[in-house]
Amino acid sequence: MPTDVPGTPVPRGFDNKHSTEIKSEREERRRTFLNPDGTHTTRFYAEPVNYRNKKGDWVAIDTTLVRQEDAPGPRTMSVDEPGWQTGSTEVPLSFAGSADSDAVLRMQLGDGLSIGYGVEGASRPDGPTEAGSPTRTCVRTPTSSSSRAVTRSRRP
Structure with missing residues (x-):
């Protein structure tokens, strides 16, 4: 059981509004944050959340x-x-x-x-556009159509 020491701040950890990302710690599926209480929080993701740009920096x-x-x-x-x-x-x-x-x-x-x-x-x-988004309506008259894939090859 933890013991509280009078006058010692209790770590509060990650705060969505006040924790700041440490960009130098980024990886493809990871972001690390400095919390207001001095602790760090690292979030791991199942999918990429950052990518490397042409300079080699991780970008969100x-x-x-x-x-x-x-x-x-x-x-x-x-x-x-x-x-x-x-x-x-x-x-x-x-x-x-x-x-x-x-x-x-x-x-x-x-x-x-x-x-x-x-x-x-x-x-x-x-x-x-609708509500300032790229959504548009009625851009093509409805028709009955079908599609087929065509493969072309050339023999030497």
Whole structure:
């Protein structure tokens, strides 16, 4: 049974509002915090919460979508209307400002390469986005369609 010593502060540990992350202690699945009482708390995660940037520093993963005009750094898409992109991810993802763009979703692969997906027959919707988010409605007339995979090979 622990004994309380008069005048000795009782460790309170992690405080979500006041504990500060020690960024130099980051790893892919770990974050360490300095607590207001001087103790440290290390949180371990089942999935990556940090990634290494090109400089080799650990950066916190932030999948929040932000307007490209508000995002720090270079844009990941070039569109007439500013689109959306992830706040901070190892593989940058961006969404076009309008569903009629050639690529509605684009994923950067590195070395100047990217892959994008579009919506055939989509049109620019009327009105603003819903509640300031990248959600849009009625961008394509409903149709009955089917898809099939096509494999092409060439013999020497």
